[in-house]
Amino acid sequence: MAVHMAGDLIEEVVVQMLREAVTSLPQDVVDALRRAEEGETSEVARSQLRTILENIDAAGRLAVPMCQDTGVHVFYVTGPVDAGVERSIRSGVARATEEIPLRPNAVHPLTRENPGTNVAVGLPHVVHYPTDDEFLELTVLPKGAGSENMTALAMLTPADGIDGIKRFVLDTVVKAGGRPCPPTIVGVGIGGTSDLAVSMAKESLLRPLDVPNIDPALDAMEKQLTEALNLTGIGPMGLGGRTTVLGVRISTAYCHTASLPVAVNLQCWAARRATARIYPDGRVRFGRSPFDP
Amino acid sequence: MILKAPLSEDDVRSLKLGQQVYIDGPLFIGRDEVHMRALERRREGKLLPVDMEDGILYHCGPIVTRDAKGWKVIAAGPTTSARMNALEPDFISEFGIRAIIGKGGMSRPTVDAMREHGCVYLAFTGGAAVLAAQGIARVRGVEWLDMGMPEALWIVEAKHFGPLIVAIDAHGNSLYEKVEGEVRKNLTEAMRRSGL
Numbered sequence: 001m002a003v004h005m006a007g008d009l010i011e012e013v014v015v016q017m018l019r020e021a022v023t024s025l026p027q028d029v030v031d032a033l034r035r036a037e038e039g040e041t042s043e044v045a046r047s048q049l050r051t052i053l054e055n056i057d058a059a060g061r062l063a064v065p066m067c068q069d070t071g072v073h074v075f076y077v078t079g080p081v082d083a084g085v086e087r088s089i090r091s092g093v094a095r096a097t098e099e100i101p102l103r104p105n106a107v108h109p110l111t112r113e114n115p116g117t118n119v120a121v122g123l124p125h126v127v128h129y130p131t132d133d134e135f136l137e138l139t140v141l142p143k144g145a146g147s148e149n150m151t152a153l154a155m156l157t158p159a160d161g162i163d164g165i166k167r168f169v170l171d172t173v174v175k176a177g178g179r180p181c182p183p184t185i186v187g188v189g190i191g192g193t194s195d196l197a198v199s200m201a202k203e204s205l206l207r208p209l210d211v212p213n214i215d216p217a218l219d220a221m222e223k224q225l226t227e228a229l230n231l232t233g234i235g236p237m238g239l240g241g242r243t244t245v246l247g248v249r250i251s252t253a254y255c256h257t258a259s260l261p262v263a264v265n266l267q268c269w270a271a272r273r274a275t276a277r278i279y280p281d282g283r284v285r286f287g288r289s290p291f292d293p
Numbered sequence: 294m295i296l297k298a299p300l301s302e303d304d305v306r307s308l309k310l311g312q313q314v315y316i317d318g319p320l321f322i323g324r325d326e327v328h329m330r331a332l333e334r335r336r337e338g339k340l341l342p343v344d345m346e347d348g349i350l351y352h353c354g355p356i357v358t359r360d361a362k363g364w365k366v367i368a369a370g371p372t373t374s375a376r377m378n379a380l381e382p383d384f385i386s387e388f389g390i391r392a393i394i395g396k397g398g399m400s401r402p403t404v405d406a407m408r409e410h411g412c413v414y415l416a417f418t419g420g421a422a423v424l425a426a427q428g429i430a431r432v433r434g435v436e437w438l439d440m441g442m443p444e445a446l447w448i449v450e451a452k453h454f455g456p457l458i459v460a461i462d463a464h465g466n467s468l469y470e471k472v473e474g475e476v477r478k479n480l481t482e483a484m485r486r487s488g489l
Binding site for chain 2: 044047048051052054055058059062064065066067068069070101102103104105107112114116144145146149163166167170174177178179181224225227228229231232233234235236237238239240268269270
């Protein structure tokens with residue numbers, strides 16, 4: 001039997017999650033940025049990372065968004081999902097836009113009209129995974145446009161194989177240069193259909209930087225690509241340096257025997273994410289990435 | 294070094310690639326829609342609501358709130374300048390812009406326009422929106438708010454705004470092109486490391 005969560009509780013949780021997400025970074029990301037700053041040798045690269053770290057501190061101290069691009073909002077929802085959940089998410093986003101505040105980013109694609117609430121047709125984007133759990137789990141990924149605009153999809157052929165995948169990832173990051181606010185996290189979706197590859201690439205960004213891929217072969221590929229990408233010299237903000245990426249995250253799905261879809265979705269250094277699990281008795285557990293089942 | 298806006302041609306011609314600077318004085322905040330509308334108004338022979346001659350253009354879409362005391366800038370980091378690549382050469386020459394603050398760099402036609410007219414590109418760290426807001430003392434005014442908060446033309450007063458890196462100078466040099474050249478050289482090693 002489906003458990004119906006109180007809509008106003010979900011709305012309140014959404015506001016809190018968004019506040020946490022946009023004003024502070026998960027510890028794994030902060031740690032990775034600190035290590036990057038220590039590892040840079042050029043003054044320009046160090047100064048970029050120093051400014052980033054100072055900015056993160058200031059945002060936390062003042063409880064304001066660390067970046068003015070508070071993104072558009074992608075939600076991942078598991079549990080007893082009904083139509084009310086999405087309604088509560090939408091009202092939570094509108095309230096958060098006013099209260100935190102978030103920048104009103106959602107505009108009509110052609111007229112560019114801005115309703116001012118971040119809530120409109122298609123946004124926030126809510127991905128539902130209905131389960132038999134009694135609890136509802138929400139994860140939000142506020143996605144800024146600088147990195148999102150660098151998204152790329154390649155419909156490779158089976159003959160292109162693993163080498164083709166690696167080449168495409170390298171090409172995409174090199175082409176993006178300084179535009180996606182490096183150091184970035186590189187989300188890669190391999191397999192599925194074209195649309196699934198793109199959504200896997202994005203969802204793979206939810207895995208913290210200190211959690212290895214459970215598949216040893218993919219874990220090795222993530223580490224190899226991370227090392228390779230950091231040899232390019234693009235560096236923080238594309239101004240040169242040793243840290244171009246903080247990590248690579250790969251997700252896979254089976255695909256058509258004649259296809260090899262590969263998608264890359266970049267995440268800027270402001271890798272903002274937050275999770276909340278709401279239990280039927282009203283208890284809420286907050287975190288920074290999806291909880292283990 | 295502190296630059297005081299508005300800037301003279303000599304001010305910007307003397308800046309060196311890689312140099313760190315801060316800014317005091319007025320900034321014109323504008324991005325995609327400001328470029329499109331300003332150039333359209335100019336083509337129609339209409340005046341703009343502000344005179345940007347010798348001014349500094351900041352590629353940014355800020356978060357701004359308003360209370361009884363007026364506008365307050367909450368977060369105001371730079372946006373990706375490359376989106377303005379196609380419009381920037383005209384914008385620089387039409388409106389006499391002396392410096393552009395942004396992130397990620399701009400393409401060769403803009404680098405050439407900067408050399409020709411005497412203009413520089415100053416890189417601010419992308420995403421460093423709270424530090425940027427701390428470098429803005431007050432909002433002088435806003436125009437074209439009908440385009441939405443991120444796209445409006447904001448006029449603000451900078452106070453020790455930075456640190457900024459001179460990433461494109463007024464002599465045709467671009468730090469981004471230098472890095473791109475290095476990246477091309479490094480690519481062989483990067484490919485080898487990834488097993489290609």
